[in-house]
Amino acid sequence: MGVELATGKAGFAEMEDVNFSDSELIYHVRDALRLVPLGDTDNYNQLIGVMHHTERLTPGEVALLVTSLKALSGAVSYIDIVHHWSLLSSIFGMSMWNYGPDVMDALVELIISLAASSGKYVDSCLHMLVSNFMPPPSFLELLKHPHGIARKDQVLYHVHSALRDIADLVPLAPLKLQDIITQRMPNIFTKEPLIVLYAENMLRLESGALGEVIGSMMLIAVVDRLIDLDVEIGWDEILQDDSSKGIFEMELEDVEGTADDTEKDSDELPIECLSRKNFAGNIVAEKLDSLMVLTFEHLNSCIEGGRLIQVFETLLQSFQKTVLTAYKSKFAQFVMFYACSLDPENCGVRFAKMLADIFMGIQSPLHRMSAVAYLASYLSRAKFLSASFVAIILERLVNWCFNYCQIQDGDINPEAHRVFYSGCQAIMYVLCFRMRSMICVPHLKSRLLLMPIETILKHPLNPLKVCLPSIVEEFLRQAKAARLFTVSETFVFNDLLESELSRAFGGMERLDMFFPFDPCLLKISDRFIRPNFVYWSLVRTSYDDDDEESSSDEDIAQNYVAGGNRENIADDEIAGSFEEHEIDLDEFDYSLNKMSITPKNSLKYRFGGELRRPMQMPSRIRPSTSPESL
Structure with missing residues (x-):
């Protein structure tokens, strides 16, 4: 096949128009490469000029570039890393995003030939291909249009095809590629x-x-x-970790205000106004x-x-x-x-068991406390976990805490027994979310009654005085309504809603306030989580039948998630999907963030003659460990 090398354009060296066959072109390129060490660089420089010409190529210039690249592929054995470094730099600096499929094909063929010809070029070839993972900055706007997306698909197809072929030809290439990709990963x-x-x-x-x-x-x-x-992602400048504030002043509550509330100064912004x-x-x-x-x-x-x-x-x-x-x-x-x-049956079960194993293992206290915090939040929030499985894991936690009590005869010591207290808080936290679903199933209720939870709570280590008061209060209230335990609901807390004992067992990391699977506030990715997530506003508690106030939308969701008032519920029904209910996503932002457990008509506490907000389920970590806003 004859190819005319049309030259004379800006950026190209001048030479007479010549017709070459493919084999003749290869010989021509070989001569250009061979003569460089001898001081003759005219044809070599012409070749480099072809590599550098990228913008608004005419059909003839495209043909010249394609045939030059193909000729180089047939002459790679003549390329010397020292004498021809300028040419190699030009080749490795080419971006496939600037060319059409024909040039991409020829360029990929050359890169593969170089990688296979000598180990000296493997790293450079891989770096060149990885650099094509991303387009030049000037191309970003085009990615928003069909033409840009089509070019992206073409580039990535060629890049990954080349990587696969090089891996087949050079056995060590994949490991080199792994290091290159991680090193070049954008910050x-x-x-x-x-x-x-x-x-x-x-x-x-x-x-x-x-x-x-x-x-x-x-x-x-x-x-x-x-x-x-x-x-x-930071939020400390918006919500300062003020030790004088109780945890309940930093929780998501009923959003009674208007949109104008969100325009308040950040220091005055109540937590309930913070959403995605x-x-x-x-x-x-x-x-x-x-x-x-x-x-x-x-x-x-x-x-x-x-x-x-x-x-x-x-x-x-x-x-x-x-x-x-x-x-x-x-x-x-x-x-x-x-x-x-x-995959709840495999992955869902595996994750919970792993967290339980870490908590009961021999790792550092911080690892174990973090693991049980993840476990409690996961068991409480994962709609896809059956009540039966939650009961199994809960029983493991209870048995571990019970065995711990059997070998301890001391009094309260939040720091020395912080792993134990984190386990107790996890048990109560899970039951705040799951108690109703368990007591609605006879065999699960019997299993729950057989767990030595009351023995643990009445032990001299007294977890009721150490764990977060809001969790303790909600747990006791539900336990009393369900008639599970005889522990008194009337518990005298310190004059601060967040007790110093709780603060002590949580430590500087405040792991006593760590609930890692609280509602996700990221706008787009949350839509993947929402259908399988248990929101507190949708939880049916053991005392809900006595509540007089409840919005119709929440009643629908609560009945769906918890099975309404039916006494006998299948486990798979308890974990039903919320997707079936058509609720506007923007309006639902309030519902997903409403974490108040205590109903509006509940007992209010007074301290120093001042009316205080009722205790509520802690929805989030203090700003030092979890966001309430950005």
């Missing part, structure tokens, strides 16, 4: 489309032919970046939101491909190493929650 300050696109490529590798070798590292690296973004609207305009939160949506969609593809259990094992490893120990993690942990919701 948290990178623009949102770029960081999401880079992660998309990583997850594409995880599910592709190279996934068996580097897939787990790709997934772990993405989760690590979620954590990096998560902990970067506070995230609007927060760049870091928006990046995290988009990246979590990408991860959720990837998990969906994993279950469709029958790979979720395999991928979940990697997520468990990542969770134990980073998420469980991450200080101030607010949203990244919902990757685990969503994965569990996709």
Whole structure:
């Protein structure tokens, strides 16, 4: 086939028009490369000029570039890393985003040939391909249009095809690729489309032919970046950790005000006015939101491909190493929650058992306290977990706490027994959410009555005086209504709603106030969580039949989640989906954030003659460990 090398354009060296066959062109390029060490660089410089010409190529210029690249592919053995470094730099600096499919094909062919020809070029070839994970900054606007999306699909197809072929030809390439990808991963300050696109490529590798070798590292690296973004989100300037405030002044309550309330000065902003609207305009939160949506969609593809259990094992490893120990993690942990919701019988059960094992294991107290906080929040919030399974895990916690009491004869010591108190608080917290669903099932009610919970609570270690008063009060109120225990509901708390004992067992990390699966405030990714999430406003408590005030929308949701007033309910019915109820998502923001347990007509407490708000279920961590706003 004859190819005319038309030259004379700006940026090209002048030479006469010549017709070359493919083989003749290869010889021509070989001569150009061979003559460089001898000082003759005219044809070599022409070749470099072809590589540098990228903008508004005419059909003839495209043909010249394609044939030059193909000729170089047939002459790679003549390329010397020292004498031809300028040419190599030009090739490795080319962006496939600037070209059409023909040029991409020829460029990929050359990159593969270089990687296979010598070990000297493997790293550079991999770096070049990974650099094409993201487009040049000038291309970002085009990604919003069909033409840009089509170009993106073409580029990524060529990039991943080349990576796969190089891995087949060079056995060590996948491990080199793994290191290159993690090293080049964009930081948290990178623009949102770029960081999401880079992660998309990583997850594409995880599910592709190279996934068996580097897939787990790709997934772990993405989760690590979620954590990096998560902990970067700050709210301390809005809500100061004021020790003079009770936890109840920092909870989500009934939003009685108007939209104008949200325009108040941040120092005066009541916690009930904080919702996902506070995230609007927060760049870091928006990046995290988009990246979590990408991860959720990837998990969906994993279950469709029958790979979720395999991928979940990697997520468990990542969770134990980073998420469980991450200080101030607010949203990244919902990757685990969503994965569990996709396969409750396997992943959902596995996650709960792992958390219980960590709590009862020999790791550090902080690890164990964090694990049981995750466990309590997970058992309380996961709609997809049956009441029977929750009872099984709850019984493990109760038995551990009971055995602990059997070998302890001392008095209250929040610091020395902080793991024990965290276990007791977890038990009460879970029952605040799940007691009604258990007592509605006869065999579960019998099982619950046989648990030595009352013995634990009446032990001299006295967890009722150490755990968060709001949890204790709600638990006792429900226990009394259900006639489960004889522990008195009338418990005298300290003059501060948040007791010093509770503060002591939680420590500086305030793990006594750590409820990691509180409602997700990220606007887009929350839509994946919501159908399988138990909101407190939808929980049917053991005393609800006595309440006179309740909105119609909440009644519908409560009856659906808890099974109404039926006495005998199947476990799968208890975990029914809230998706069937058509509720406007914006209007539902209030419902999902309404965490007040104590009904409006409940007993109000007075201190120093001043009317105080009733005790309420703690909805969130203090601002030092969990967000209420941004």
